[in-house]
Amino acid sequence: MPTIQELRAAKNKTTYLLEQEIDSGFYSELSNSLDKNERIKLAKEIVRHRDSSFPTLITKLSEACFKDKGPEFIRKGASDFLANILIELVKEAELKKDERQQFVKLFTQNKEASYPENYQFPPEVAYIFSKIHKVATSFDKKNGKERLVSSSDLGEVSEDKTDQEDAYSAKLASNLANKVFNVMVLDATPEEDLQRISLKLQGAVASEEKLSTYFREHIPAYPPSFADGYYLQRMLKYDTAIDQIEEKIANSAWKLGGFDFGFGFFQGGVKLDGVQNRVPHRVAKMYQLISEFRDKKGQYSEQDTYQLYVDIQKCAQEALENPRRGQKQSTKEFYNDVLNDVYLGTGEFEVEDDERARLVY
Structure with a gap:
């Protein structure tokens, strides 16, 4: 079984987490036993060192998070390990953009209490979110079957009524909005503007359905070859x-x-x-x-x-x-x-692929 001590000592945190069995108990430790600064430090290291195994890690952590926290996902509780990783991933991607195209800038300038219509999700972020969405829908199906068996035993529903609320995927956009994008906005907001921006954010995320529509319409989902x-x-x-x-x-x-x-x-x-x-x-x-x-x-x-x-x-x-x-x-x-990564450059990587779909939330 994995331990926090072994994770701390591991030279490569991603490799360690991929090699271990991460159950809901250990995931809870990752989120609650580590203080905020250490979680952020580990998240930055994982994001900084990410390679082609990163999407697999996100899938594995998402499964553990859903098992531990249910449909509320990264939003449940005061702290969450996967949320820290996603925040660092989005922050890095945003820094590669022109400031005028960054989410925080667009949201604060938006006159409406809503997410900006002219915002574009970075390609890797969109791809990672699509991986999480796939996990969410698998939990919907699994729990839908469990509800069907339980309800059928009681004679409450027939087989054609299995399409109940898909709580895991239905809440996903709201969970990501509250735990990733809203946090980024608040972290960048001067103290004198916090109350105003906080109220604006509350209005922006008030409707789960509207957020789901926003994510569906704004996130391009790339094919697996991406x-x-x-x-x-x-x-x-x-x-x-x-x-x-x-x-x-x-x-x-x-x-x-x-x-x-x-x-x-x-x-x-x-x-x-x-x-x-x-x-x-x-x-x-x-x-x-x-x-x-x-x-x-x-x-x-x-x-x-x-x-x-x-x-x-x-x-x-x-x-x-x-x-x-x-x-x-x-x-x-x-x-x-x-x-300052001058030799690395700051431009986003361009991946050409004509096969684009829309990510459904």
Whole structure:
């Protein structure tokens, strides 16, 4: 059985969760035993490292959440582990947009107490929501059959009356709205505007039926083939960023500090293997990490690629927080570029596919 302690210690949280049996009891622990800051930290790590197995993880967590909380899903209770993951996923996708197209901006500018009609859900978010919706409908069918058996035993309904309220899917849009999008809006709202925006949000989510219609009309559902193309492009984008960082390190003329001992001048930094130019120590560490990765000669996973990128960023963070004597401005700018994903870029991945349906809620 999985434990919170093992999850904390796992190098790859997604792999750990996929390998374990997540029942409603453990899911409840994930949501209630971890404090808010730790849940958010874990959620960010999972979203940051996500690969082609991410939709499978979302499906698995959704099943556990429905079993634990019923139709109220992520909305039931003060805290929810899956809700934290979904918030981080949507936030990341929103940051790749022009601010004028972001949900928070559009909602606050909307004169009506409703979700903005001109908002477009990001492709990956739409795909992940469709995976959750599929789980919800499976719970509707399962519970519908259970209701039928129970009611038939009592002679209360006939077989043609199995189409009762589909509570799991009917409430899904409302649950996502309240626990993901409303939270994002409130987090971004200045204190002096909280009361006004809170009332506006209450009006926007008052009708489950209207929210279901909104999600159905605004979320394009991609076919199953979407995931293969999307997550491949995502990994290739990280590969390219690592290539660019490696090239920058190897081919730049780095300015280094030094020490004058009176009898001679000692230049700082270290030499790269096979390269005459000296580079700052943390820059050399980045290069070493990349070289060790290359030595695997393709024997690495998607997660290894993401972990390398994170480790490179950790080097940059350490260099900025604990700069060595004589750190130059140009080197500092390089570290900031690495931390701010300049080499990764901020544009959304484009996946061309003519087969588009509408996600039904």
